[in-house]
Amino acid sequence: MRRVVVCGVGVVALVSLGIFATFMPGSHSEPGSRSEPSNVAAGHAALLPPPPAAPQAVAALAAAGRAQLGTPADNGAIKAPSPPAPKVVAGPPCQTPGALGVARVVEIDTTGGPGFGFQHFKAYDFLNPGEVVLTFDDGPWPINTPAVLAALAAQCTKATFFSIGKHAVWHPEILKQVAAAGHTIGSHTWSHVDLVKKSPADAKDEIEKGISAVRAALGAPYAPFFRFPELRHPPEMMTYLEGRNIAMFSTDLDSFDFKIKNPDQIVASVMTKLKKDGKGIILMHDFQRATAQALPELLSELKTNGYKVVQLTAKTSIETLPEYDAMMSQEIKGGTANARPTASVVRTVSEGN
Numbered sequence: 001m002r003r004v005v006v007c008g009v010g011v012v013a014l015v016s017l018g019i020f021a022t023f024m025p026g027s028h029s030e031p032g033s034r035s036e037p038s039n040v041a042a043g044h045a046a047l048l049p050p051p052p053a054a055p056q057a058v059a060a061l062a063a064a065g066r067a068q069l070g071t072p073a074d075n076g077a078i079k080a081p082s083p084p085a086p087k088v089v090a091g092p093p094c095q096t097p098g099a100l101g102v103a104r105v106v107e108i109d110t111t112g113g114p115g116f117g118f119q120h121f122k123a124y125d126f127l128n129p130g131e132v133v134l135t136f137d138d139g140p141w142p143i144n145t146p147a148v149l150a151a152l153a154a155q156c157t158k159a160t161f162f163s164i165g166k167h168a169v170w171h172p173e174i175l176k177q178v179a180a181a182g183h184t185i186g187s188h189t190w191s192h193v194d195l196v197k198k199s200p201a202d203a204k205d206e207i208e209k210g211i212s213a214v215r216a217a218l219g220a221p222y223a224p225f226f227r228f229p230e231l232r233h234p235p236e237m238m239t240y241l242e243g244r245n246i247a248m249f250s251t252d253l254d255s256f257d258f259k260i261k262n263p264d265q266i267v268a269s270v271m272t273k274l275k276k277d278g279k280g281i282i283l284m285h286d287f288q289r290a291t292a293q294a295l296p297e298l299l300s301e302l303k304t305n306g307y308k309v310v311q312l313t314a315k316t317s318i319e320t321l322p323e324y325d326a327m328m329s330q331e332i333k334g335g336t337a338n339a340r341p342t343a344s345v346v347r348t349v350s351e352g353n
């Protein structure tokens with residue numbers, strides 16, 4: 001297995017001007033609620049052709065975005081060194097001869113907030129013909145996420161999971177299983193709202209609460225990777241994430257698993273698109289039952305057809321913002337910001353026989 005570094009420094013300016021913002025209607029199935037996924041369509045973005053971007057305009061927009069939203073670059077202070085890379089867990093040794101496995105691990109330098117996934121970002125074409133990246137959104141979720149983990153483990157392969165903050169807080173033990181299996185974790189907002197419909201301040205809150213919630217649920221550093229809900233990219237938020245040095249992931253190949261709801265058809269959907277494109281970052285949902293059911297067959301098909309899995313890792317871990325960490329700590333404790341240990345608050349004074 002070889003490791004390749006994808007460097008993101010100084011990059012994204014052109015792709016992230018915001019011109020790729022998406023306007024296609026479409027709502028995502030209701031993650032963010034405690035109910036099972038519905039069949040409401042997840043968002044999918046129309047690809048708009050990139051107009052030429054003037055560098056000055058990019059710089060001005062970036063500066064304006066930082067000033068308005070208060071990223072760490074505001075005051076021109078010298079930035080502290082980034083935290084070290086999140087620990088990549090190797091996971092148990094592969095017990096399956098001839099499994100799909102991981103052909104290549106790439107490390108992404110998220111400086112400047114590079115974007116990936118040709119539906120919206122075209123600067124970094126890092127996959128070779130026949131290579132795929134497996135990505136799963138909207139978890140962690142009972143039954144479905146563990147089933148996805150089991151299918152990946154059976155093929156000794158690795159994926160990236162973009163977790164919803166609320167779901168992470170509700171099911172931290174499942175999120176920890178994802179990390180323990182050696183997969184890469186990113187965030188996907190707090191409650192999966194369409195950020196295009198939010199004010200910049202509210203959109204920032206959604207992003208940052210999600211980032212801190214996943215960190216709190218996981219109890220460990222994770223990758224500065226982010227995916228916009230419904231693949232809708234507000235220009236101000238793209239600029240904001242650039243200032244936060246968080247990589248943005250769109251997709252090359254949308255499984256439409258949230259809509260198809262039939263395991264065989266999900267497999268066919270992905271394989272048909274892959275045969276056409278030859279490679280790509282595949283968008284799926286560990287939140288969806290049909291996806292979990294489809295995955296063993298899909299991975300088997302990938303193997304049979306000679307596709308290779310590339311795992312994404314990050315050069316540094318995400319830096320959470322203290323005010324949002326405090327907010328999430330309160331959320332996890334059910335609204336009590338400074339809870340004392342239970343034993344110091346409640347003690348047994350009398351017990352029956």
Ligand SMILES: [Zn+2]
Pocket residue numbers: 028031137138188192229230
């Ligand atoms: Zn989603």
